[in-house]
Amino acid sequence: MKPPIARYDDPDRLTHLPADMLIQYCNCQILRGKTWVDADLWVENGRIVNPEPICYVRKRLPDLRIDCCGNFIAPGYIDVQINGGFGVDFSSNGDALPENISKVAMELVKFGVTSFCPTIVSSSPEFYKNALEKMRCFKRHPMGANCLGLHLEGPFINKQKKGAHAERHFVNGFSEDGNNLENVYGSDLSHVCYITMAPELPFAMPIIRRLTSSGIKISLGHSTASITVGEEAVINGASCITHLFNAMLPFHHRDPGLVGLLTSARIPKGRTLFFGVISDGVHTHDAALRIAHRTHPDGLILVTDAVALLGLGDGTHRLGDMNIEVKNKRALIAGTETITGSISPLDYCVRHFQKAARCDSCEALDCASLHPAQFLGIDDRKGQLGFNCDADFLILNRNLNVLSTYIEVQFNVSRFWLCTIEKNSAVYRVSYWPERGDVPDLKQSSCCG
Structure with missing residues (x-):
């Protein structure tokens, strides 16, 4: 039969x-x-x-x-950097973080995302500790994408490359004994996948070794680091660059900065350096996408870096204390040309990247599935x-x-x-x-x- x-x-x-x-x-x-x-x-x-x-x-x-x-x-797609969406900001209400993750998870599946890392930007120690405590009670919604763990983007970043982060939360370096890491985040990092930090901050290298030895990945970003400092960070265990080209020194022929890590001869043999790219047609020029892809295709990870306005559609929306105008995949502070964040879903980023990089579909899809899984060390079961x-x-x-x-x-x-x-x-x-x-x-x- x-x-x-x-x-x-x-x-x-x-x-x-x-x-x-x-x-x-x-x-x-x-x-x-x-x-x-x-x-x-x-x-x-x-x-x-x-x-x-x-x-x-x-x-x-x-x-x-x-x-x-x-x-x-x-x-399925894996988005390792997403700040929120559908009216939800992961960094605005620690008490509601599990519920907000579930809400976003249910929406992301419509765009092909099967797993993701909710991102919390630079916040107060009280917020981090409360949010991480609430994550102990998190249970995946049966009809939503998998939450793989949190991405903590800050507050150990350089104020000269703060982007949209609130400078009042920044911590300008690590203590020699490393205790201020616990003072900021708390003692339980079991729900953290990776942390973005600036490697030029004092005592960053021993912290990178300590965190990576405990299974937490380190990504370099919001940084003024030279290529030499970036190389030392990778040698000490860092394995990714956060949103390449954004919030870092521009490429220079005498010191290419973190961008130069894509071709560095000092990357340890057998290691792959990964890097996130926002391919929404707004944050990264198509020519820059092609340069990144042709320079180091095996490390490229497509991320949305999306904010709460993702999925809300064109029109005027309230975000914090600002009115935001959304039109043609751009989110601008009302009455200005100031971009407030990405609002493109990952499936759009994949399609845009394939056209911009002029690569085949298999390469574009790997950048949204296999590569992020490899970065997180879960490619034996996902990606x-x-x-x-x-x-x-x-x-x-x-x-x-x-x-x-x-x-x-x-x-x-x-x-x-x-x-x-x-x-x-x-x-x-x-x-x-x-x-x-x-x-x-x-x-x-x-x-x-």
Whole structure:
């Protein structure tokens, strides 16, 4: 008996699916090894599985085959720098941080983001300690993207490159004994993925060694560091540069600063230096994107660095004590030309980057999935579609528009239907119609077999 077939965009099915269902995604191309491969994707218990032992040893057929209609399957996006969105600012209310993360997580899946690192900018010690304490109670929303841990961007940064950070919160260096790290953040950093700091601050190098030895990644940013200081930071364990070109010394032929690390001969052998890039068409010129990509493509990570205005649409919005005008993907202080932050989602950044860098789609997608996973050290389970990886993936069309988002196949968000929440060892698929005028032709399935 042949297994049942459903289209990926089928809006009419209201089906009860066992959580351990074996699903075969067919009629698609899969991103594997930096190329598109004609293959099926098999998923069971939230993991990508090898079909050979299933078919030839277990002698089992799939419980369901999903026709991807000739589209592409790529790993889910990972945004390692996002300040908020959809009216939420992660740095404004520590008490509500878990709830705010869940709110943003539910929205991000619509843009292909399956995992993210909420960013907290320079804040008071009281805010950090309260926020990190509240994170102990954080539980992932069953229909939202995974929160991988926090990114603390500050307050150990250089006031000369403060960007939009509040200078009153800055700490101008580390104490020789390193105790002021705990005075600022508190003693529990178990929910922190990485920290952005300026490596030229006093006693930064031993702090970098201490934090990286405990599993926390260090990124260099908001800095006036020379290339020599940057190299020393990398040798001591730093592994990333925060939003390249922004809030750092500009490239100079005598001292290229942190930008020069992309070609440094002092990067330890076997180590990859990563760097974030905001590819929204506003913060980084297309020529700069091409330079970064052609210089060090394997380290490039696409980030949004998005603020609370992400997803609110054009118009005038209130952000703190300012009126902000949003128009044509730009957020400006009302009546001025001052940019207040990025408002482009990661799927747009991927598409813009591919066009600007003139690279192939596989390279652009790796910059939003594989590379951030490698930076965080989780590429054994996320950021790629290898066997036993988490089933976090996207169905994309040839223009890299996100058609469906899957997170461990516990649920799927697509243009046509919102599918499944995990409940009592079962998966429920719930259909809804966001756009009645955009109904696909579902009369026939093109799935092979």
